[in-house]
Amino acid sequence: MKKLFILGLVLSAIGWSWAQDANCYRVYLSNKNNSPFSTDRPEEFLSQRAIAKRTRFNIPITIQDLPVNQSYINQIKAFDPNIRVLATSKWLNTVVIYCPNPAHLPGIQNLGGVQYLVPVANWDLNAPAKENQPQDETPEQNNVNLWDDVDYGNSIDQFAVHRGDLLHNEGFRGEGMLIAVFDAGWNNFDVIPHFQPLFNNGQIWGTYDFVPNLPSVYTGHSHGTSVTSIMASQIDGELIGTAPEANYFFIRSEIPYAEQLIEEDFWVAAAEMADSIGADVINSSLGYTTFPDFPQGDLTSQDNDGVTGVSSQAATIAGQKGIVVVISAGNEGWSEWGFISRPADAIDVLSVGAMSKDSVIAPFSSYGPSADGRVKPDITSVGWDTWHVTEYGDIMQGNGTSFSGPVIAGLSACLWQALPHLSSTELMQVVREASHLYNNPNINFGYGIPDFYQAYLDNSVSIFTYPQQTFVSAYPNPVADQITFYSSLEEEMSITLFDFTGRNLGSWNSQDPSLSISLADFPLGIYLARVTIGNHTEIIKLIKR
Template sequence: MKIYFFLLNFVMMMTWSTVSGEVLCRYRVYLADKNCTAYSLDRPEEFLSSRAIERRMRQHLAVDSTDLPVCRTYIEEIRRSGGKVLNHSKWNNTVVVELSRHEVLDSIRTLPFVKKVKRVWIAPDGAIPRNKERKKMITNKVTKTDDYYGHAAAQIRMHHGDSLHAAGFRGEGMQIAVIDAGYYNVDAIKLFRHLNLLGVHDFVNPDSDIYEEHSHGLKVLSCLAVDKPNVMVGTAPKASYWLLRSEDNDTEQPIEEDNWAAAIEFADSVGVDVVNTSLGYYEFDDKEENYRYRDLDGKTSFMSVTAEKAAGKGLLVVCSAGNAGGGKWKKISPPADAEDVITVGALDYDRTNADFSSIGNTADGRVKPDIMALGVRAVVVGENGGISRASGTSFAAPIFCGLVTCLWQAFPDLTVKEIIDVVRRSGSRYTHPDNIYGYGVADIWKAYQLIQKERGNR
């Protein structure tokens, strides 16, 4: 067995290395402008879907220069210099390139349109083996209950989501993108048989099988999308879904923020309404890259900056607060510090905060988390297709994400900021928020009634 793992690591090392012996690296290249773009703001249909344009128009948001794709001419120049372009971010005007020779990096640095370059990834010694026989573990065995929501009843009723569903809002016509680490066995589990899947995309490795990767996204998705009465019903069972992968479970490096940026920009361009992300980063393999408390201002982390830009495009982003509450860090993890996103902390069934749930406030004094949802022994679907339990703000976020999606379905003319405001006002601690509970447990039915009342008084 030791020989096997030695050989595996050796093969992986050879895979990541070049013939010259130099280690493969990836860099974020910041570009100076978009002067060479072939696109025009007068023709947004060439780079945005009609649904994405309609979402902006509905919220009175203009298509601006950040929406223009990265200049193709610049990308080709980088390629001619010897860099392999992996992905790019139009909102941040950056390109991620892979290379193994320092002279190539020097050549890219001297290009007239390059502002600066930052290393975001260095090849690891190896990768975690994938289970090629993953489907053999699936039993699809479930037990029924007398409750329509099945085993997930408590996590929906905590927010009076059942009332919103009963009013006819279950996510129909809404699109949710889940950005996560992988969706293990989702393609073969019977509880996802009625999933309205729009597509999948892997921003870590486009050649991978997204259903062979980590099971975290499987569990997150189940909180939202399962629609099996008396077994488990998620919080937005009739919504449509994009499954996107940005987390590389083999390492923890800044490139994952670039992957995430590419994923959320993709979600924007295809017309997604709401994004759930149960990912966050404050600590990396290279400790020099770690964020500090003063960086939690929504303007420092590449991911937080991108999340705020997403809100400016009319996307509602729901993210987990983080699970560092019981450790040394304790604080929320970017992008949970972004301003116009809903940051969700974790509660137990008795509505006390989970000791692991990360706390606020932000470095610039804003209240975070925004609200709290069940995150201790939450009901999820397991890798075998049965009902399981999992703890973490990773599950509190999608539980609430589905409900706020249904709320937006009821009032599609509201803006992202208006949705966030009414969610906060529905919180059990709205008049006295703090850095542990934020605005408290959001009551999604109360939010619905607040909107109706305010419209009736116009």
């Protein structure tokens, strides 16, 4: 069953036509032979932001990253003009098609390069298809600063257990980070006044809809509105999100009001899009167990091994390709299923259980371990009486691991902003190790409740070994606007500034024993200053807060 992990949600049908027989199939391909793409030209299928991240963390670009071979797709579509491609996966080398005439299936199966077909849905796609391209919604930025005297209101309960407010106080609120949110819809998000600062500041980078024949992602379901509000809100005195200065990209991968296996394929496609645009964090408050509308696609809890479900495979790959993947564990704790859902069983992700602000585990929170015995959920956060914004603009409390996930996703973005030297997998491990049950995990809390501020303190010191004898000092450090370097040697001083990706940000020279540099226009984070005086060179770590 597909789950939108909010409890008490009343769902009603909106005209979908479903049946038990399949007309949508996942086609597994055997190769990418004769591809027009090359790993030597990644700019043809990855954004510059994604390429920079691969370079930064030495993540290779391999044949797995090449798009599905279009020649195979053309051969499949040639059987019938009514065949439609609904999704592709370069990582799994699959094509998901709508094929209303089953007489074509043997021919497709026998195509060179086709391994096998798996039925994934029965779907009435007679409605006209809409053009489905990413929508760039980024306006001119008009930044508003509310941080001089911010009041978290009741939402402090969602921060205090993780000491996330202290991370914010250090200046790490998600600036420069990109969070991809997967969901079923964002009803009214574009018109609710609470969210207008996000549009005014250019923080909504775009949207994409993998579900055919639906209008804007800002219609169809309210789940994404509530989930995103927990990360992105800037409502002083009432609700401050866990990453209010981050950027967001909304991807609809979930079919509203229906439960079919194809939704896992849409999840895979969403993960690949997040990778392609260079997202830093994925938040997915979605999960899959059984599929009442397509029972032949059912798996069991014994299949929750991180490798059987296609969404789990993709989640693991995304975590290894430089994305912090945060997934709600599920609300099956009081059901017959009980265990976590997919893709919370994936390997290199943070699956998140739910508790109250008083650290009492929620009775509905899905428990672990994974089918192969790994600790699940990974960690736990507030998902019981969690403050959020509804589709009507009201601020209220709600329950579900859908709400504990975005608390963690937002704080993970802030922590990564503070610790950019860590890879995605290292960052996720730091979060686990900062949790209160790390040395004694259990099936309900996993590794426990992470202390994000302690994770920051433990990993932002002693990153570099400095020379025993130094000739240069820098003050103030941490710095807000201007920093001054002082030399004890009477020789010309040369300074080159780098960000943590190694990008050269500029050079300065001075014949005097002091040199001041303005960092006012630089984003918050960690920088390296290479200071050369005669034959002496020192590296100084700078922190801008």
